[in-house]
Amino acid sequence: MTLSLYNTLTRRREPFETLEEGRVRMYVCGPTVYADAHIGHAMSAIVFDMIRRYLEYQGYEVTYVTNFTDVDDKIIIRAQETGQDPFELAQYFTDKYLRHLSDLNIKPADSYPRVTSEISNIIRAIEELGETDYAYAVDGSVYFRVGRNDDYGKLSRRRQEDALSGTRVEGEEGKENYADFALWKGAKMGEPSWESPWGAGRPGWHIECSVMCLHHLGESIDIHGGGNDLIFPHHENEIAQSESLTGKPFARYWIHNGMLQLSGEKMSKSIGNLVTIDSFLHQYSADALRMLIFSGHYRKPVSYSDESIGAAVRSTARLRGGLRPATGTVAVGEEVNGLREVSESARSGFRIAMDDDFNTSSALSHLFELVRAINTARAAGVSGPFFQAAQDTLRELAGVLGLSLTETADSDGDVLAAKPFIDLLVSVRTELRQKKEWAMADKVREGLAAHSVQLEDTANGTTWRIEEAA
């Protein structure tokens, strides 16, 4: 039973072998912080959080680094538009993104490097590239000489001739070749800049990640991840820079997630077809987003719609339902043994699915089978340590996917405040039911339902829970 994963670099599924026994170094490209993040960014963060959690579950010690691009054209433009300081703007959206990561139940990274805190390392790297002729300066800017790398294009499967044959991009006159890209951009008036051997300027987009990787994880890493829209040019250029700098393979496995789509198109800031993380979490739970993403494969596109998120909400509730307490007293017998068997097969089935390039959809099917077994056992009156163990297995495996399976009521302050009033209404209704005043009792139930409070009458009394809108 070994993990195999799809490597974009080889376009094949490969057995996972780490550079260092028992340890995984992984780097995931983070966002450019110039606006509110949307659930497409969340998807990427969630996918790599799942991968990280599964690796840890398999016993690896994972060092996880993800960055913030906090100096960039778009940040500068946005700051100029709003009259803000670009650094403050970037800081604001960085802080906000970190809060989102926490709200989405994403485990904290071991470090979150930023471009602005790596400037001296970046300058040193560019100097080194210049010394070995991989870089050349023109009018205060420095470009990477793509033609000097024979294997340029190996990640995106682009031939250099194709990349070299376009027309020149405006504003980058003086480049030797169209495909050459900026390592250092000379500053224009009013732009944030740092002193360098080439004059005032700032880093180009790609060099930051190479340098941060090198600095925080080393010359060669195990996993480099990001959205598949970063394959070209960003990751291709990272490889070119890093390998030219160190002479060693940059990353062993390249993992790319598919795009979240809204109305048939990739969700993106530039198209404007987006749902921000803020507005999503205002309406739905973090678990629901994970369920939507994990119902398919991480490399495939995911369609976001009212219908797809609604189905995800309801299937999340189903998983959660498996954690409802036992009601009976049967601790041994046929039902108990049956539950144990399903628990074990769910656990092994889950691992087999996850080992197969993180097949979360198949892994989830084993969780649903476990839920059904738990529900059946509960209905048969099963209780005691084996019932607990089955629920622990469900919690454990769901936890590997980063699903918390907690009720809204556990964390929502509004619900906690309403709890005494809801309990009071429920107890009044219980008296009404004892007197068989069904019409009034139903009125209370319907009234609460209108506020998302779902009542359930069981043999042991009435329970209630907050129903997530679907």
Next chain:
RNA sequence: GGCGACGUAGCCAAGUGGUAAGGCAGGGGUCUGCAAAACCCUGAUCGCCGGUUCGAAUCCGGCCGUCGCCUCCA
């Protein structure tokens, strides 16, 4: 135009050679004062055409369609 991915029941989706997991929705039942939850039963020959094979959703070729990247992008 170049490179790549995908097309499985009403919807989402797993499954890479031996006659199709799972979830949502729907229908029928059990339980319930009625609901809710739960449980049971219920649906597809896998975009189209052709080929390889004893046998293909799974391999090959062609066609149609959708999506992504081709220097803003998770």
